[in-house]
Amino acid sequence: MKRHPDLPQALREVREIYAEWQQRPIERQCTGLADCCRFRLVGHTPYLTRGEAFVAAKAWRAAGRKTLENPPDGACPFLDPRTARCRIYEGRPFGCRTHYCPAAGGPAKRNDVRDLIQRLEEIDHRLGGQGPVSLPIAVADALRHLK
Numbered sequence: 001m002k003r004h005p006d007l008p009q010a011l012r013e014v015r016e017i018y019a020e021w022q023q024r025p026i027e028r029q030c031t032g033l034a035d036c037c038r039f040r041l042v043g044h045t046p047y048l049t050r051g052e053a054f055v056a057a058k059a060w061r062a063a064g065r066k067t068l069e070n071p072p073d074g075a076c077p078f079l080d081p082r083t084a085r086c087r088i089y090e091g092r093p094f095g096c097r098t099h100y101c102p103a104a105g106g107p108a109k110r111n112d113v114r115d116l117i118q119r120l121e122e123i124d125h126r127l128g129g130q131g132p133v134s135l136p137i138a139v140a141d142a143l144r145h146l147k
Contacts, residue, residue, distance in 0.1 A: 006126055006127065007054065010051045010054070010126060011051065011055055013119070013123055014051040014052055014054075014055045014120065014123060017094070017116050017120060018055075018094065020116065021097055021113070021116055022097075033084075034079060034084040034085070034086075036096070037076040037084075037096075038076075038079075039075060039135075040073065040074025040075070045134050046093050046095030046096060046134075047132035047133060047134055047135070047138075048094075048095070048134075048135055048138040048139070049120045049121060049124035049132055050123070050124045050127040050128070050133075050142070051120060051124055051127060051129075052093045052120060053093075053133070053135075053139050053142040054127075054142045054146070055091050055093075056088055056092065056093055056138075056139050057139050057142035057146055058091065058146065059088035059090060059092075060087075060088055060091070060139065061146060062088075062091075063088060067143065068136065068140045068143055076135065077136060093135065094113075094116070094117070094120060098113060
């Protein structure tokens with residue numbers, strides 16, 4: 001994938017979508033246990049659009065990291081094993097923000113997020129994406145293409 005000239009604008013738009021989600025009055029009950037970050041345990045890995053992957057990759061780089069390694073226990077590569085906290089919390093993907101885990105009340109209702117997902121898909125298309133990709137693969141690819 002070549003570097004896309006629209007990338008800075010796309011990153012701003014993804015962050016705007018995240019901020020808009022944060023402002024919606026949808027009650028979530030996250031317990032902070034980070035069980036949803038243990039992909040093998042919950043049997044679910046978030047899928048990211050290309051724009052989301054770049055936002056996460058930029059946050060990973062800002063945290064001083066250059067490569068993404070998949071933990072042997074099947075947890076999210078962003079989960080700090082010592083603190084059980086996300087190392088890129090502000091840059092975490094949309095799926096993580098919608099708290100798909102059962103402890104938080106399950107996934108957000110599709111009607112509550114449909115418009116935001118469609119915007120993420122439009123950004124994905126503009127960046128040459130072909131739809132959502134598994135988090136570890138999407139972010140590793142984005143890291144390879146960041147300068």
